[in-house]
Amino acid sequence: MSSAKHPYHLVDPSPWPFAAGVSALVVAFGFISFMHGEGNTLFYVGALLLVLTAAAWWRDVIREGEVEGHHTPIVQIGLRYGMALFIASEVMFFVAWFWAFFDVALYPGAASPELIARKEVLGGVWPPLNMEGKLFDPWGVPFLNTVILLSSGVTVTWAHHALREDNRKHFLLGLALTIILGLTFTSLQVHEYDIADFSFTEGIYPSTFFMATGFHGAHVIVGTIFLIICF
Template identity: 55%
Template structure:
């Protein structure tokens, strides 16, 4: 009878009391307040709370450290639960639903940046009136703006991401067929391609003929491509963790949601880049002056 009470007779997993939601919320609050304090510090202002001026960057990094620690601890607990057999088919399905909803929220996040870009590019006259800092000449790209050659570094990065999508799919199929060597090799190549993409984009940013603050073109360009670059960085770390876990033997052909979620996220990053390349780099630069050497 005691054994019957100890083992639940259903497919759901009632988790033990966890500190992570509360700790993560506290970390996020500290990071948000710290972000405001950092911005005040950068512009030379004050940010007093209870009579204490906290205008400095350190509060932000304290909050970030708490959030990162929460992520590590929470996901470690999730992995432990999977190893203990708590991730039944129903629980695994709900984990997938959660990842799908997360990616859907990310889609809407990028919709906002595409909206801002197309609003400015399709109505350049109105954009100039709103910005009050430039004269677009009623054209896009704005007058006086030199643009990047879309078929130079941007095309190179497009090929890199498409190749990385192929290698992560190879790794997934290798895992399904219990090919541990193929899984590890595919992940190594994917992580390497992700790092290469970030390096190329950093080089492109350093040599861009326009800046974030000199025009609405630069603002919309860097916000959209910059946030995508951040997602590539996060996805690369995600896949690197999966690589370390794969080398440790964590994943099985039957149970590998952690890797599957990383692969979904990486494919999402790939697709967003294709839209960025086609709209911002190619279409958005039509009629503009290509910067020499870019």
């Protein structure tokens, strides 16, 4: 609890960090089971538990800030720094996936002895020979989702500026449009996965494709949930 002696909020004991950790562990085991063809029930159970835990945790945070007044200016600065560091860690996370993709895309041949195995697997070309005729048309769903993603950046920026100008009507409209675009993006990505002619286990191209776009899609889902909470 914060007091008159300091501007910090000392959080009361909460079950939500432990519950979130257990839920995330169930999600991880469920995903592994799904990848081994053992069904997706455990994954969905873990995901549901994680969503419920997050909702309860957000409820407490909102109450602490808006009702109990514990989010002092110092606490708010800490929250901003925490989010900035989180975003920086996410940037580096995706840098690793892009690095993996472009490393094999730009150097599919054996430029050195340690890359001979790469040439044997990829055929010395990119995309790999086993992906011929299986790739998406970049001007189809991928292009449409890119437009939707960029448009959502415009609408959420509009909502942000409207909030700073205390224009609640435009803020809610911009936020609603962003949520709709986020849900549309997720729906199209699910459709894209459903119609894909390649699977996760067919080599480095599909594995990097599904890991990078899958994690990105997960971030879009989480971001959309955050915006729904704000709405």
